[in-house]
Structure formats: structure tokens, C-alpha cells
Amino acid sequence: xxxxxxxxxxxxxxxxxxxxxECRSLDFQATTMFWYRQFPKQSLMLMATSNEGSKATYEQxxxxxxxxxxxxxxxxxxxxxxxxxxxxxxxxxxxALAVTSYEQYFGPGTRLTVT
Amino acid sequence: GQxxxxxxxxxxxxxxxxxxxNCTSSSIFNTWLWYxxxxxxxxxxxxxxxxxxxxxxxxxLTAQFGITRKDSFLNISASIPSDVGxxxxxxxxxxxxxxxxxxxxxxxxxxP
Numbered sequence: 001x002x003x004x005x006x007x008x009x010x011x012x013x014x015x016x017x018x019x020x021x022e023c024r025s026l027d028f029q030a031t032t033m034f035w036y037r038q039f040p041k042q043s044l045m046l047m048a049t050s051n052e053g054s055k056a057t058y059e060q061x062x063x064x065x066x067x068x069x070x071x072x073x074x075x076x077x078x079x080x081x082x083x084x085x086x087x088x089x090x091x092x093x094x095x096a097l098a099v100t101s102y103e104q105y106f107g108p109g110t111r112l113t114v115t
Numbered sequence: 116g117q118x119x120x121x122x123x124x125x126x127x128x129x130x131x132x133x134x135x136x137n138c139t140s141s142s143i144f145n146t147w148l149w150y151x152x153x154x155x156x157x158x159x160x161x162x163x164x165x166x167x168x169x170x171x172x173x174x175x176l177t178a179q180f181g182i183t184r185k186d187s188f189l190n191i192s193a194s195i196p197s198d199v200g201x202x203x204x205x206x207x208x209x210x211x212x213x214x215x216x217x218x219x220x221x222x223x224x225x226x227p
Contacts, residue, residue, distance in 0.1 A: 004157075032213060043203060043217045044158070093157050097213050104215065106150075106157035 003027055004096050006107035013084055013114055020080045021110045023094030029074040030096035034104065035067075038091040050077040074099075084114040117142045121204050121218030128194055129226050136221045137188040138204035144216075145209035147180050147187040152201045152220075161202075162189070194225050 003026040013019050023033055031052045036044040048069055049057045056069035068080040077096075081088055091111055095104045121138045128134055138147070146165055150158035162173050164180035164187060171178055177190045187206070191198055204218040 006157075034214070043219045045217075046214060049212065049214065091155075095157075095215075102213060103160070103163065104213065106159070108157045109155070111155070 002098060002103070002105045004094065004105045004107040006092075006094055006110050008110060009108065010111040011113070013112070015085055015114055016083055018080055018082045019084055019112060020078055021092055021094075021112075023077045023079070023096065023107055025075045025096040025098075025105070028096070028098045028100070028105075030077075031074060031099055032097040033071060033077040034095045034097070035069065035077075035079050036093045036095070038093060038109075040091075044093060047079075081112065084112070086114045088112065089114045117144075117206075117208065117216045119204055119206060119216055119218035121221060123221060124219070125222040125224070127224045127226065130194060130196060132194055134191040134194055134198075134223060135188060136202060136204075137186060138206070138218045139186040140206065141185065142208065143184045144206035145184070146207040147178070148205045148207075148215070149176075149178050149187070149189045150203045150205060152203060154200075158203060191223075194223075196225050196227050199223055199225050 005024045007022045033050040035047045038044050047062045050069045050071040052071045058064045071077040093109045095106045119138045148163050149161045152158045162178040167184045168182045169180040175192045201220045203220045205215040
């Protein structure tokens with residue numbers, strides 16, 4: 001149990017376009033999901049906290065207009081990278097907080113490459 | 116902000132050897148967690164610690180939540196080649212936000 005999926009697993013897009021990444025909790029409900037970014041050989045950096053039915057909370061330095069987060073249901077959160085640039089190329093990982101245990105389960109990540 | 120100082124940054128060991136890594140902080144945390152990340156994958160939870168002084172095992176892995184609540188260590192005994200990966204400590208300071216702070220990771224290489 002406690003499986004989190006992400007789609008797509010990798011994506012290549014052109015500079016200036018937008019990309020949507022989905023995060024789903026497959027067998028549990030999550031009122032809270034988190035979005036992280038990880039650059040090569042670095043740790044996970046929290047970008048934002050996504051709460052079902054309300055606005056996301058962004059960490060300092062993360063542009064909310066560039067990284068749009070929607071958490072429309074208890075099992076799905078989406079991250080849209082708008083007007084992507086090469087510097088947005090990174091590994092994006094989501095995690096879901098199980099409402100019953102309050103443990104965080106991580107997705108497999110999405111590799112974004114902006115050309 | 117809160118930071119976790121994880122060491123060592125990397126380790127090269129022979130198969131069968133024991134490994135130890137640790138995380139320290141100047142801040143107090145209520146939960147310590149240890150994750151393993153394989154290349155191109157998300158982190159997988161290895162051990163979660165919820166009480167100061169708690170010592171928990173998961174197979175060949177043992178972790179402890181420091182009594183001061185500012186540190187934690189992870190030991191791996193009798194390492195095997197599949198232990199290769201990056202190990203991260205993470206901690207949560209409590210409250211209702213459940214946000215995790217991550218250490219910078221320890222890259223473990225096991226020579227068969």
C-alpha cells in the first residue's frame with residue numbers, strides 16, 4: 001500500500017512552453033501533498049505545500065505564478081511549470097501525506113528537460 | 116532556516132563492512148526519518164523515529180533519535196552491493212505543517 005505515482009516520468013519541452021506534472025496517491029487519501037525540486041547531486045528542496053481545496057503555500061524564493069499548483073481532489077495534485085526555461089530543468093518529486101498515519105510517501109519523480 | 120548537517124558526504128566500502136552516517140542540527144526536531152534514493156527514483160522511507168532516544172531497526176539497518184532531539188544516526192550492517200545509493204536524513208519540527216527538512220545526503224558505494 002501507500003503508493004504515489006507521477007506522470008509523466010520524464011518530459012522534454014521547448015523553452016517558453018508549459019508543462020503539467022501529475023501526482024496521485026493510488027491507495028490512500030492525502031489532504032496535503034508536497035512538491036520538491038532536486039538538481040543533480042543535490043538534496044531535495046521543498047517548493048510548495050499543496051492542500052486539497054485551498055491555495056498552495058510556497059516556500060521563499062519560489063515563484064507562485066511560474067509554478068502553478070492545483071490540488072482538486074484527495075488523490076491528485078498537479079504542478080504546472082509555466083513558460084519553462086532551461087534553468088527549470090530538474091527532477092521534480094512529489095510526496096503525499098496520508099491522512100491516517102501522517103507519514104509522507106514519495107512519488108518516483110519526473111525528469112523535466114527544457115531545450 | 117533549519118538545516119541538517121549530514122555526514123559523511125560519501126563513503127566507499129567493501130561488501131560486508133558496516134556503515135555509519137549521521138545528521139546533526141542546531142534546531143530541535145520531533146521526528147527523524149531516513150530515506151534511500153536510487154538514481155532516477157524518488158526517496159524510499161527506511162526508518163522513522165518519533166521519540167527522543169528511540170532506537171529502531173529494520174533488517175540490517177538501525178537508526179537512533181538523539182536524546183537532545185538535535186541529531187540522528189543510521190547504521191547499516193554487513194553491507195551488500197544493493198545498498199548502493201544516496202541516503203538522506205530528514206526531520207520534521209512538529210506542528211500541523213508536516214514539512215520535512217532534508218540533509219544533503221550520503222552517497223554510498225559498495226565494492227563487491
